[in-house]
Amino acid sequence: MPKATIKYTGGMQFVAVANSGHAVVMDGPLSVGGNNSGVSPMELLLMGTGGCSGMDVISVLQKKKQHVTSLEIHVVGEKADEHPKKYTAITIEFVITGKNISEEAVKRSVQLSMDKYCSVKATLEGTAQITYSYKIIEA
Numbered sequence: 650m651p652k653a654t655i656k657y658t659g660g661m662q663f664v665a666v667a668n669s670g671h672a673v674v675m676d677g678p679l680s681v682g683g684n685n686s687g688v689s690p691m692e693l694l695l696m697g698t699g700g701c702s703g704m705d706v707i708s709v710l711q712k713k714k715q716h717v718t719s720l721e722i723h724v725v726g727e728k729a730d731e732h733p734k735k736y737t738a739i740t741i742e743f744v745i746t747g748k749n750i751s752e753e754a755v756k757r758s759v760q761l762s763m764d765k766y767c768s769v770k771a772t773l774e775g776t777a778q779i780t781y782s783y784k785i786i787e788a
Contacts, residue, residue: 660684691726691736694773698739699724701769702781705762706743706755713754718788719746726777736777741770743783750785759783 652668655675661683662676675690677683688696699722710717720743727738741763745755763770763781770779 662686691728691734694736694769695724695726695739698767698769698773699741702741702743702759702762702767705766706745706758709758709761710745710750710754713751713758715747715750715754717745717747717750719786720744736773738778738780739773741779741781743781744786745783746786746788748788750787752785755783755785 653665655663655665658664660676661681662674664672664674666672673693674687675693676685676687677689678685703720703722706722707717707720723742723744725740726736728734729737743755743759759781763779773779
């Protein structure tokens, strides 16, 4: 069962440690009393969405024997104006670079991630409108 322990370290900074032993520093901007020494929790949510879907996409593309040399995922969140300032919309763009990459393979890998595999995206569904696209760049 996934677990995390989050410890307050001063100011607005916290260090989160997962049961895997990996840690992430979270902090707020100077404007709210932080030192801007780490990602904000809301940034971390976008990063988690991109990382989760990226692992899915690269896994499927590797199984389809696609020669991917680079994968970048750009994730942008739009937040509500009122508290809680949750994400109301999230856009995800996959930029796949490689040699002779099949568009059908990319389309299918992205669809599988978005519709079936990405648990972070699935968790956010119903809270934020999530849209996605992909771009293929020939290396």
